[in-house]
Amino acid sequence: MSVTSPRGRPRQFDRDVALGIAVEVFWARGYEATSINDLATAIGIGVPSLYAAFGSKRALFEEVVAEYTRRHAASLQTAIDQEPTLTGAVRRLLLEAAAASTRPGLPRGDLIVSAAVNTTAPEVEQLLRKLRVDGTATLEALIARAVAAGELPAGTDAHGLAHYVSATLQGIAQQARDGADRATLEKVAALAMRAWPAGTGD
Amino acid sequence: MSVTSPRGRPRQFDRDVALGIAVEVFWARGYEATSINDLATAIGIGVPSLYAAFGSKRALFEEVVAEYTRRHAASLQTAIDQEPTLTGAVRRLLLEAAAASTRPGLPRGDLIVSAAVNTTAPEVEQLLRKLRVDGTATLEALIARAVAAGELPAGTDAHGLAHYVSATLQGIAQQARDGADRATLEKVAALAMRAWPAGTGD
DNA sequence: CTGATTCTGTAGTGGTCGCTATATAATAAG
DNA sequence: CTTATTATATAGCGACCACTACAGAATCAG
Numbered sequence: 001m002s003v004t005s006p007r008g009r010p011r012q013f014d015r016d017v018a019l020g021i022a023v024e025v026f027w028a029r030g031y032e033a034t035s036i037n038d039l040a041t042a043i044g045i046g047v048p049s050l051y052a053a054f055g056s057k058r059a060l061f062e063e064v065v066a067e068y069t070r071r072h073a074a075s076l077q078t079a080i081d082q083e084p085t086l087t088g089a090v091r092r093l094l095l096e097a098a099a100a101s102t103r104p105g106l107p108r109g110d111l112i113v114s115a116a117v118n119t120t121a122p123e124v125e126q127l128l129r130k131l132r133v134d135g136t137a138t139l140e141a142l143i144a145r146a147v148a149a150g151e152l153p154a155g156t157d158a159h160g161l162a163h164y165v166s167a168t169l170q171g172i173a174q175q176a177r178d179g180a181d182r183a184t185l186e187k188v189a190a191l192a193m194r195a196w197p198a199g200t201g202d
Numbered sequence: 203m204s205v206t207s208p209r210g211r212p213r214q215f216d217r218d219v220a221l222g223i224a225v226e227v228f229w230a231r232g233y234e235a236t237s238i239n240d241l242a243t244a245i246g247i248g249v250p251s252l253y254a255a256f257g258s259k260r261a262l263f264e265e266v267v268a269e270y271t272r273r274h275a276a277s278l279q280t281a282i283d284q285e286p287t288l289t290g291a292v293r294r295l296l297l298e299a300a301a302a303s304t305r306p307g308l309p310r311g312d313l314i315v316s317a318a319v320n321t322t323a324p325e326v327e328q329l330l331r332k333l334r335v336d337g338t339a340t341l342e343a344l345i346a347r348a349v350a351a352g353e354l355p356a357g358t359d360a361h362g363l364a365h366y367v368s369a370t371l372q373g374i375a376q377q378a379r380d381g382a383d384r385a386t387l388e389k390v391a392a393l394a395m396r397a398w399p400a401g402t403g404d
Numbered sequence: 405c406t407g408a409t410t411c412t413g414t415a416g417t418g419g420t421c422g423c424t425a426t427a428t429a430a431t432a433a434g
Numbered sequence: 435c436t437t438a439t440t441a442t443a444t445a446g447c448g449a450c451c452a453c454t455a456c457a458g459a460a461t462c463a464g
Contacts, residue, residue, distance in 0.1 A: 008410025009460040030320025032234065036452060046413055048454075053411095057452065113376070117319035118232025129380050160389030163377055167390050170376045171369025174315070175338075178331055180365055187362030188369050194397035210440025211430040238422060248443055250424075255441095259422065 015053055018043045022060060023068050028107035031061055031116045031124050061124060065131070068111045074100050076138060086146040090139075090165055091193050097169050098185035101176035110173035136166040152197045161197070168192040217255055220245045224256075225266050225273065230309035233263055234321045263326060267333070270313045276302050278340060288348040289400050292341075292367055296394055299371050300387035303378035312375035338368040354399045363399070370394040 021043050026034050036057055040047045054060035069075075074096035079089035101109050112132060116125045140162035146152045172185050180188075223245050228236050238259055242249045256262035271277075276298035281291035303311050314334060318327045342364035348354045374387050382390075 005462070006410080007408075007462045009412075009462090011411065012460095033320050033322045035450080037450090046411095047452090048414095049412060051453070114319050117316050117379075118235050120235045132380055157389060160386060160393060163382055163386050164390045164393040167373025167377050168369060169373070171371070171373035174372045174376070175365055175369050177319075178334055184362060184365050187359060188366045191362060191366040191397045192369075195393045195395075207432070208440075209432050209438075211442075213441065214430095237420080239420090248441095249422090250444095251442060253423070 011049075011053070013043065013045050013049070018045070018050075018053065019063060019067050020071075022054075023064050023071065023111075024107060026061060026064050026115055027068065027072075027111040030114065030119075032119045032121065058121070058124065062127065065111070065127065069131075072100060072106070073110070073112065076135065076142075080142065086142055086151055087196060087198050089142075090196065091189070094165070094168060094172070094189035094192055095186055097172050098176075098182055098189045101173050102180070102182040102185060109177035110170075113170050113173040114177060132166070132170070136162050139165055156197050164195065165192070213251075213255070215245065215247050215251070220247070220252075220255065221265060221269050222273075224262060225270050225313075226309060228263060228266050228317055229270065229274075229313040232316065232321075233318045233323065233326050260323070260326065264329065267313070267329065274302060274308070275312070275314065278337065278344075282344065287353055288344055289353070289398060291344075292398065293391070293395050296367070296370065296374070296391035297388055299374050300378075300384055300391045303375050304382070304384040304387060311379035312372075315372050315375040316379060334368070334372070338364050341367055358399050366397065367394070 022039055025039055025042050029038070036047055036050060039060070040050045043050065050060075054063065074093055076089070076093055079092045079096070080086070083089040083092055097110070112128050116128045119125050140158045143152065143156065143158040143161050147154060147156045147158060168188070172188055175185060175188065224241055227241055227244050231240070238249055238252060241262070242252045245252065252262070256265065276295055278291070278295055281294045281298070282288070285291040285294055299312070314330050318330045321327050342360050345354065345358065345360040345363050349356060349358045349360060370390070374390055377390065378387060
C-alpha cells in the first residue's frame with residue numbers, strides 16, 4: 001500500500017542511484033567543472049529527465065552534499081558517540097579522513113573541502129564554506145567542554161586547537177588529491193596528534 | 203641606451219603592472235573563474251592588447267604563477283638560507299604562511315594551493331599540483347639530511363613528517379580563505395610545531 | 405476505448421567562454 | 435612626405451554553458 005503507482009508515465013531510472021552517481025561525479029570533478037550534460041551522460045538519462053527529477057544544478061548539488069555527508073564523510077558526531085574521550089574521537093576523525101580520502105574506487109579527497117573552491121557561483125562556495133566553518137566551531141565547543149570537564153589541561157586554547165585540527169583534516173584531503181597514499185596520510189594523522197594537549201595518546 | 207624605442211605604435215600600458223594585477227585577480231578568483239574579459243577590465247586594456255602582450259590565458263597564468271612565487275609566496279629556500287636550523291626554517295615557513303595568507307589588501311590564502319583546484323583545464327591543475335608535490339619532496343629531502351646530520355632524531359620519518367608539514371601549510375591557506383584571522387593561524391602554526399621531532403622549539 | 409497525467413527525446417533558447425580577423429591609430433625609419 | 439611596424443578598438447567566430455518548449459510515449463482512472 002505504501003508504494004502506490006503514481007499516475008502518468010513512470011520514471012525510467014532510479015532516483016537514488018542517479019543521486020549516487022551525481023555524488024561521485026561532483027566529488028571527482030567539482031561543482032563548476034561538472035556540466036549538466038556530464039551528469040546526464042554518467043547517469044544514462046536525458047537532460048530534461050535530470051531537470052524533472054532534481055530541479056536545477058544547484059538543487060541537485062545541495063542534495064549531493066547531503067547524500068555525500070551521509071554516505072562518505074567521516075563524521076565528528078559518530079566519532080564522539082563511539083569514542084569515550086574527545087582525544088580518541090579526534091584521533092579517529094583524523095585517521096578516518098586519511099582512509100576516506102584514499103578509498104580505492106572512489107574519488108580522492110573530500111567533496112566538502114574541494115568541490116567548490118573557486119567558482120563563479122558564490123552561493124555554492126558559501127554552502128560548503130559554512131559546513132567547514134560550522135565543523136570547526138563544533139569542534140571548538142567540544143574542546144572547550146573537554147577542558148571544563150578536566151579531560152584536557154586547563155589553559156588549552158580551544159579556538160586555536162580546533163582550527164589546527166580542521167587545518168590538518170583539510171590538509172589531509174588536499175594531499176590525497178595530490179596523490180598521497182593512505183599509509184602516508186595515516187602517518188600525518190598520527191603526527192598531528194602529537195600536538196594534541198594530552199600528548200600522543202589517550 | 204638600454205631603453206631604445208621599438209618601432210611601431212608603443213604599448214599604452216605597463217606590462218609588469220598588468221602582470222601584477224593579473225596575479226591578484228587570479229589569486230582572488232582562481233584560474234577558471236577568471237575570464238579574459240575580467241583581466242582586461244581589471245588592467246584597463248582591451249582584450250586583443252592582453253593577447254598581444256601575454257599570448258593566451260594559459261601562458262599568462264604561467265607567468266602569473268612565477269610572479270606570484272617571486273612576490274608573495276613564503277619561500278622554503280629563503281627560510282633555509284636565513285635560519286641556522288631546519289627546525290627554525292620550518293617554524294618560520296609556517297608562521298610566514300599564516301601571515302602571507304591573511305595580508306590586508308591582498309587576496310586570502312595561497313594561489314598555488316587554491317587557484318586551480320577543480321578545473322576543466324587539467325594541465326593548469328597539474329602545473330600547480332607539481333609545485334605542491336615538488337615542495338613536499340624538497341622538504342622531505344631536507345628533513346632526511348637533517349636526520350643524517352644529527353639535527354633531528356634518528357628514526358624520524360622524513361616522508362611522513364614532510365607530508366605533515368605540507369598538509370598543515372595547505373590547511374592554513376584554506377582556513378585563511380574561510381575567514382580565519384592571522385592570530386588564529388599563527389596559533390595553528392605554533393601548535394603544528396609541537397609535532398615536530400625536536401618538540402616545541404629549536 | 406477516452407482523457408488526464410507524467411516522463412522522455414529532439415531541438416532548441418540566450419548567454420558566456422577563449423580567441424581572433426580586420427581596420428585604424430601611433431610610432432620609427434628613410 | 436611615404437613606408438614599415440606595432441598596438442589598439444570593434445565586432446564577431448565556434449564551442450560550450452544551464453536550461454526549456456514542445457511533441458510524443460507510457461502509464462493511470464474511468
